[in-house]
Amino acid sequence: DQQVKQNSPSLSVQEGRISILNCDYTNSMFDYFLWYKKYPAEGPTFLISISSIKDKNEDGRFTVFLNKSAKHLSLHIVPSQPGDSAVYFCAALYGGATNKLIFGTGTLLAVQP
């Protein structure tokens, strides 16, 4: 099941710079997308979401961009902080009758002080 893909298993960024995490999806029926952050031995923590009727959503240091034609979304974190170091998952929901989240494989972000 490769409907949601995060092709970069890891990313290293300097503190204060921008982190860009990418996610691609294959199913055009997805209409709601979420980003979660996960520390080891903890549950996913919700960060930010976007509906397919929008192309951008911003919350503080976090911005999610959605390009429906390319079936691509990205999470921008600016400025990056060492506490942002974690695994980031994108997840997608189908429109309509299901509320099953489909997760990507995750990207490990390391923010270097």
Added chain:
Amino acid sequence: EPEVTQTPSHQVTQMGQEVILRCVPISNHLYFYWYRQILGQKVEFLVSFYNNEISEKSEIFDDQFSVERPDGSNFTLKIRSTKLEDSAMYFCASSLLGVADTQYFGPGTRLTVL
């Protein structure tokens, strides 16, 4: 801030034994979910639950699995006869609405089947 809680944090069991994983969803939420993550793999959906019945389940959620909301606050996942391959982190989640709504996750229960 309201949060989803799960107990125990770690459960070790022998193959063939029954286990019950417990969750307390966020109090005003109406939809409840179980997911699992086998080490090194994706987080996978198991089941969703609304209005005291299963609304959707994955192919993983076979007859060995069951869910229950025994009272107004708890939500449980039972595995009747555990197998080695059931070893995973099990996450409970809840949401206020069903579709197009944010699901909030608990900290997980690490299940180890020996």
